Every structure is written in C-alpha cells, then in structure tokens.
Amino acid sequence: MADERFRFDDGASYERMMGRWSQLAGEIFLDWLAPPPGLHWIDVGCGNGAFTELLVRRTAPGAAQGVDPSEAQLSFARARPGAQGAGFRRGDAQALPFPDDSFDAAVMALVIFFVPEPARGVAEMRRVVRPGGLVATYAWDLLGGGFPLQAMHAEMSVLGVKPQQPPSPEASRTEVMRDLWKGAGLDSVETREITVQRTFADFDEYWAIALTSPGIAPKAAAMPVGDVELLRSAVRARLPADSAGRVTCSARANAVKGRRPR
Numbered sequence: 001m002a003d004e005r006f007r008f009d010d011g012a013s014y015e016r017m018m019g020r021w022s023q024l025a026g027e028i029f030l031d032w033l034a035p036p037p038g039l040h041w042i043d044v045g046c047g048n049g050a051f052t053e054l055l056v057r058r059t060a061p062g063a064a065q066g067v068d069p070s071e072a073q074l075s076f077a078r079a080r081p082g083a084q085g086a087g088f089r090r091g092d093a094q095a096l097p098f099p100d101d102s103f104d105a106a107v108m109a110l111v112i113f114f115v116p117e118p119a120r121g122v123a124e125m126r127r128v129v130r131p132g133g134l135v136a137t138y139a140w141d142l143l144g145g146g147f148p149l150q151a152m153h154a155e156m157s158v159l160g161v162k163p164q165q166p167p168s169p170e171a172s173r174t175e176v177m178r179d180l181w182k183g184a185g186l187d188s189v190e191t192r193e194i195t196v197q198r199t200f201a202d203f204d205e206y207w208a209i210a211l212t213s214p215g216i217a218p219k220a221a222a223m224p225v226g227d228v229e230l231l232r233s234a235v236r237a238r239l240p241a242d243s244a245g246r247v248t249c250s251a252r253a254n255a256v257k258g259r260r261p262r
Helices: 011-033 050-059 071-078 118-128 150-158 174-183 203-210 217-221 225-238
Strands: 040-044 063-068 087-090 103-109 129-140 187-200 247-259
Touching (some): 011 050, 011 071, 011 103, 011 187, 011 203, 040 050, 050 063, 050 103, 063 071, 071 087, 103 118, 118 129, 129 174, 150 225, 174 187, 174 247, 187 203, 203 225, 203 247
Parallel strands (some): 040 063, 040 103, 063 087, 103 129
Antiparallel strands (some): 129 247, 187 247
C-alpha cells in the first residue's frame, strides 16, 4: 500500500508523533462529514487506530473496519480501549480485501499521499461502498507547507538536506483531490481546508517527537553532529515558546468528500 521507506511498524511511536495530530484534524473532518449513527465504516490505512478510535467514539457506527499493511500497527489498534468493537485486518489500499458494496462509508485519514497510485485507492474505496455511500479523505497539505513538522522540513532544506517525501505528495493538493474524486465517478464532490494547532510542553518534547518521523529520522541520523545542532537552533527560533515554555505548532490539511452514485 505504501512506500516501504514510510512503513510504520511502531504503534506507540506513531501515537506520539502523529496520532494526536490525526485526531485533532479528524474531529473537524467528522464535524464536516456530519454522518448519521449506525453506518458501516471502513478506515483505509488505519495505522495504529488513532482515527478509527475517534470514529467509534464520535459516530456510533453499526460496524467499523480498519485496514493497514502493518501487522504491528494493527496489534496496537486492537489494544485501544476506545476502538473495542472495531475490526482490524491486514490489507492494501489499492486492493481492499472486501467484496463490492460492503460499507456505507470509506475514509482515509492522512493516507492518500502514501498510496503509490492514488486513483486506484480512490477507485477501491468507491468499489467497496454501497450506492449512495460516502467516500472521503483528509491529508496534510504537503506541498503547501501544511505538514505538522514543516519547521523541521524548512530548516533541513536550508542546510541542503531534503526530507523524504511520500510517493504521492501531489495527492494532498485540493485540486488534485477534487480531480481524483470526480475521476472515480463520485458525485456531490466537496472540498475544504482544516487547520489545527498542537501545544507541546516544551521545545525538547517537540524535538524528540519530530526526530521519530520516518521522513526525518534517517536524514537527521546521517547529518554531522554540528549540523544537527544548527538544525535544532534554527527550528527552535522558528517555534518561540510562551511564558510557560510551551511550544505551539499549526498544521493544515485538505479534505474531500463525495458519494457513489445511486
């Protein structure tokens, strides 16, 4: 489903790095979808279950199924107290292991840019929802500076180190999302922007979490020690602390939704 360089196999580490960000954006995303209770959902690329747990808590689903290629992530998802009752199954976003017309709604949370062929992933979501069913996603605006670790990316670039990008970063652009949804034959296509903020106890907490990102970790590990210190100082300057030492970051995601024609 995803480029192996971006394979997430540590559910706890992912939770610290991205799970909270996913739920912050996911709250606004679900407000926008405004789904009725009782739907049968599939969460494609569910990872460690951060969004699946939110989905269960917020929507009172009739059933919820998460799919991800990492068994380690799925094990973490199955252990989430708030996701009890959801099913978790190993699978590929480009070849979902379910028959046609199996769900009322299909979603991807921060996943579409990891799919090597996004159009295939959208077509699969369309296939597994019933006529009239919902197909939706939200993804960080990678090319527009919306990634939560944008400060790290920007300062690494200044030092001549390019952070790794997922295989399909263009799929996070609003116009590309709209074209993908319309190209899949979905109706009532709408898009929106989602902006969220997250506050860290101090810069050290932010820095430790940022260094676990798979797009940053291998690059930072290969940098000379002196360059890492320069990077740390430059990122700290971009993220001034408040009077209590806390650091607040913003992130921006793009979202799209549409329905399979009846």
